[in-house]
Amino acid sequence: MASERQIHVGGVPIGGGAPVVVQTMTKTETADIAATLAQIRRVAEAGADVVRCAVPREKDVDALATIVAQSPIPVIADIHFNHTLALKAIDAGAHCIRLNPGNIGGPDKVAEVVAKAKLAGVPIRVGVNSGSLPENLRELEFTNPVEALVAAALQFVELMESLEFDNFKVSMKSTSVPNTIASNRLLAEKIPYPLHLGITEAGTKWSGSIKSAVGLGTLLADGIGDTIRISLSTFHAEEEVKVAWEILKALRLRRRGPDLIACPTCGRLQFDMDTVVAEVERRLEAYEDPIEVSVLGCAVNGIGEARHADFGITGAKDAGMIYAKGQPLKKVPTDRLVDELFAEIDRYYAAGKRVLVDERASAEAARWLSENEDDTAVTPERLAAAERAAAETEAAQAAAAREAESPVAGRRFQRPGATAGGDAAGAAEPAAA
Incomplete structure (x- = not known):
């Protein structure tokens, strides 16, 4: 309209x-x-x-x-x-x-x-x-x-x-x-x-x-x-x-400047997220590009909830992690999360909007994330894996059901005189008429 x-x-x-x-x-x-x-x-x-x-x-x-x-x-x-x-x-x-x-x-x-x-x-x-x-x-x-x-x-x-x-x-x-x-x-x-x-x-x-x-x-x-x-x-x-x-x-009707994504916090929070979010929001005012930046209050859900963000941080009591587009970049002390986040953003722009990854630092951050994740939490990644497994099980069960309903279920047909290799060579010659 x-x-x-x-x-x-x-x-x-x-x-x-x-x-x-x-x-x-x-x-x-x-x-x-x-x-x-x-x-x-x-x-x-x-x-x-x-x-x-x-x-x-x-x-x-x-x-x-x-x-x-x-x-x-x-x-x-x-x-x-x-x-x-x-x-x-x-x-x-x-x-x-x-x-x-x-x-x-x-x-x-x-x-x-x-x-x-x-x-x-x-x-x-x-x-x-x-x-x-x-x-x-x-x-x-x-x-x-x-x-x-x-x-x-x-x-x-x-x-x-x-x-x-x-x-x-x-x-x-x-x-x-x-x-x-x-x-x-x-x-x-x-x-x-x-x-x-x-x-x-x-x-x-x-x-x-x-x-x-x-x-x-x-x-x-x-x-x-x-x-x-x-x-x-x-x-x-x-x-x-x-x-x-x-x-x-x-409403995604227009884009102007960065978009800040921040979790609502809960009892799992282990660092001063209010201060961090306010500081991130203030410093983002200096950027005109419509990038998405995420701040997650804990590592329970890893980075799955904000995997689409261009950059983000997830924190714990003594350390946190900087990530970009779902990929861990580095583990840093909690008190340096904001500074390191903006250092990575500035490196991104200096490199022509290309994320620069230090493989060693990224691996260390990934290990830290896995150690801090809740093994029982239903993360987006685990939910997707569970859905794939359920789909595979359902497909296998459906195939078994179709086999059981077949009028030739259990039968295996073989050409007369065929060998196990499917070749008639070596089979006994038929008797002369």
């Missing part, structure tokens, strides 16, 4: 099969040009593809031209209530205008903005929010909030189409995760335009990230959604970008 239509915000394609676009919103006063540009640069570095700036006053739209000119990524002007600010934002070079037709002053004022956007080739994001629905749908919101959201979105789509304007995307947000999921699923079946996803006013970094991951992750897994924004109560917009990327990486 991916959108059929595609628009472009600056040079960024949205919809029509393009990768899901990550956006965020600046937390600064837009009129403070220096602070706003500094935050835009931070979110761009964190991975934002586009950024939105609130434009509630004349001084904000006055600053917009400078911000657009110096921003490393396309800028969307967020407009509410005052349609003249939208007109001025287009003149200032905004790459996209965010409008909520429900609070901008009526269809005539929307038509003015659309006409100017058409001439400038600027797309519009039509935003529907559960907190600002048109007046005619506010009663319905209390009885059927999902139907109210979809009805509002369809009204705005019809308005855009009546103005012969199709260079737009639609967002439909709610503070309710189930309502956001249900309404976007329904809308995706009804319109071909790109969809922007978000859980509005999601909450703190902790609760908001979880709500967003559940709501947006569900829709994205269904193939719904072309651009996303995580709405968190934080002044650090780059945190929203990081959460968005983790959602996309978890």
Whole structure:
């Protein structure tokens, strides 16, 4: 159910099969040009593809031209209530205008903005929010909030189409995760335009990230959604970008930077894994390549659970092991696990993305692993071996059963006069007639 239509915000394609676009919103006063540009640069570095700036006053739209000119990524002007600010934002070079037709002053004022956007080739994001629905749908919101959201979105789509304007995307947000999921699923079946996803006013970094991951992750897994924004109560917009990327990486929709895999720990843990994982995560921020790095808290399961990882460590009380793609590399003291891990990663890149293996060190690490494994643990390797053995036994039993059921079971036929070697040579000559 991916959108059929595609628009472009600056040079960024949205919809029509393009990768899901990550956006965020600046937390600064837009009129403070220096602070706003500094935050835009931070979110761009964190991975934002586009950024939105609130434009509630004349001084904000006055600053917009400078911000657009110096921003490393396309800028969307967020407009509410005052349609003249939208007109001025287009003149200032905004790459996209965010409008909520429900609070901008009526269809005539929307038509003015659309006409100017058409001439400038600027797309519009039509935003529907559960907190600002048109007046005619506010009663319905209390009885059927999902139907109210979809009805509002369809009204705005019809308005855009009546103005012969199709260079737009639609967002439909709610503070309710189930309502956001249900309404976007329904809308995706009804319109071909790109969809922007978000859980509005999601909450703190902790609760908001979880709500967003559940709501947006569900829709994205269904193939719904072309651009996303995580709405968190934080002044650090780059945190929203990081959460968005983790959602996309978890669904394998996009890749950016390393992917850290870490076991949840249990009573078998024999070293300070919390500190190790935090240090690995911090140091991985310096790498841009999308490699997978695993941290396992013990040697019970060996490296089977993270055999696919590009690099990893598994530890015990006094020593641990560095491995790459399931192959042991070296045994090291526990207190040097992180340093040695990154030494191997750096050697890998220095060698042109080739794992360098010291056979002696690798053999020592493999011995250490075998000595520390639990002989009774059901590891992936042992499970696979058990499944192979069971399959072989089943095949042998089936063959025996077929033999027993044969009408000639137990019989062995031999040509008359044939020798044990299958050759008639040397056999007694038949008697003369």
